[in-house]
Amino acid sequence: MKKQNVTVDKIILEGELTYKDVKVLHYKIEYPKFTGIFFQRMLGELNLLYKARAITFQQTCVQQLLCEASKQYDEAVSNGYPFHMFEAYIVFEVTYNCDCTISLYFDKYEYKGGAHGATVRSSDTWSLSKECCLLLCDMFPSSVSYKAYAMQAINNQIAEQIEQGTGFYFDDYQRLVARYFNQRSFYLTMEGVAVYYQQYEIAPYASGIPVFILPYELGCVLRPQCR
Structure with a gap:
């Protein structure tokens, strides 16, 4: 089969969450949406997968991270020191998009106060022709x-x-x-x-x-x- 690139669009979920009328958390989540002439079933499954992952992390921000940020805000106010807004980001990059293969990585960054945040990388490599994730x-x-x-x-x-x-x-x-x-x-x-x-x-x-x-x-x- 001739090499066929897949079109990649970037979808973004973004929001700022408040506590006691103060912005305590900003999140921005990127995830891919794939389209192409070939492998439409596989691409559709990948789109559902990455959308679900993005929504799951959005829920984590709204529930877990907002709770942590709120507690830290109260503690900062009680002790008279400044509060630094929490941040949560997921960005992705497609690094290979040919030969019936898509490879990409995601960097998840979280900042919860302190000197700096932490980044965790994950990645997937998909064989579209074999319909499987490669190791x-x-x-x-x-x-x-x-x-x-x-x-x-x-x-x-x-x-x-x-x-x-x-x-x-x-x-x-x-x-x-x-x-x-x-x-x-x-x-x-x-x-x-x-x-x-x-x-x-x-x-x-x-x-x-x-x-x-x-x-x-x-x-x-x-x-x-x-x-």
Whole structure:
């Protein structure tokens, strides 16, 4: 089948919630809506999935986060110190949209006062032709130990960054790379497979979310195909 890109629209749910006539929480939730000539059933299922996830997080904001923000507001007023409005955001980026495959990641950011907020990344890679969600192991031939290959490549990249002074990681990063390795923590790019770790897992907060590209390589890292 000829490569066929899918059209991606961004849907936004946004609101500001008040407590005692004071704005205590702002949320903004982005989620994708897919359309295309092919794979319409699969795209429809994905649209329902991501809409449901967005609504679920919106309900979390309205119920749980608003309750937390209200309690913190009362505490701030009682103790005479300033209240900092809570924030909750979800943004997404489609990183691969061809070869009958859609890959994307979501960053969920929450700020609940303090010095800074926290971001958690999640991702999905969908084979539209097979109608399934792919795991990292699916991007390697069965003859390759994907976990050993990925961790060796990641450790090599970290060592190179440390030597060049372009990356900052915890001293025991090799142990942490193995401990927090998750075959769902990846997405596809045009250059290769991007494997990522969450904040604080292998590096300080200032390093953000570490991402490591495993370039497509014949016989090792497979590029998606329409089949």
